[in-house]
Amino acid sequence: VMWPKHPRSRMSMSPAKMIIYGSVLCTGGFSLAYFIIQKTYSRSLYYQLALEQLQIHPGAQEALGPPVSVHHLKLTGKDNFVDIADAKLKIPVSGSKSEGHLHVHSTRSGPFQRWHLDEVFLELKDGQQIPVFNLSGENGDEVKKA
Structure with a gap:
């Protein structure tokens, strides 16, 4: 059976459609990369340790207000x-x-070593700074050893 040839091949695409499809793919790719990077940061030990210190610091909690x-x-x-x-x-x-x-x-001594907090402070939008953790122990807080 011979099919009549269409003036345009089924695989050809107009330049406008190519730009639209390309933009959608790029946007999707960038969105996925952004999501992956955010997840990587939020799962890291230095990020988790800092949030833990924020949660147990009464002054920071009071300044921000729950939740x-x-x-x-x-x-x-x-x-x-x-x-x-x-x-x-x-x-x-x-x-x-x-x-x-x-x-x-936060720092660590080498590539496969554990991360340790050096300093965490909360800076409010009005410029006020609340020390949440300092490795030197100036505010008396210590990181819980896991």
């Missing part, structure tokens, strides 16, 4: 940086009274 919510990191810029031995994050948080950022600095 405290943690928001997605801003992935662009220099505020969030992680390499083999050093991690610095600026985690957006909010509560019923205020909002701000939890600043986290």
Whole structure:
């Protein structure tokens, strides 16, 4: 059976459709990458340890007001940086009274070593800073050993 040839092949696509489909695929790819990076940060030990310190710090809890919510990191810029031995994050948080950022600095001695918090402080939108954890023990807090 011979089928009549269509003026356009079934595989050809107009440039406008190619641009639309390409844009959808790129947007989907970027969204997936963003989601994966956010999940990677939120599952990391330095992130979890910092949030644990925020949860047990009465001054920070009072300043934010219950319930405290943690928001997605801003992935662009220099505020969030992680390499083999050093991690610095600026985690957006909010509560019923205020909002701000939890600043986290964490280090480890080598690639497969455990992360340890060095400093965590809450910076509220009005500029007030609340020390949540300091490795030097200035505020008397210590990280729970797991």
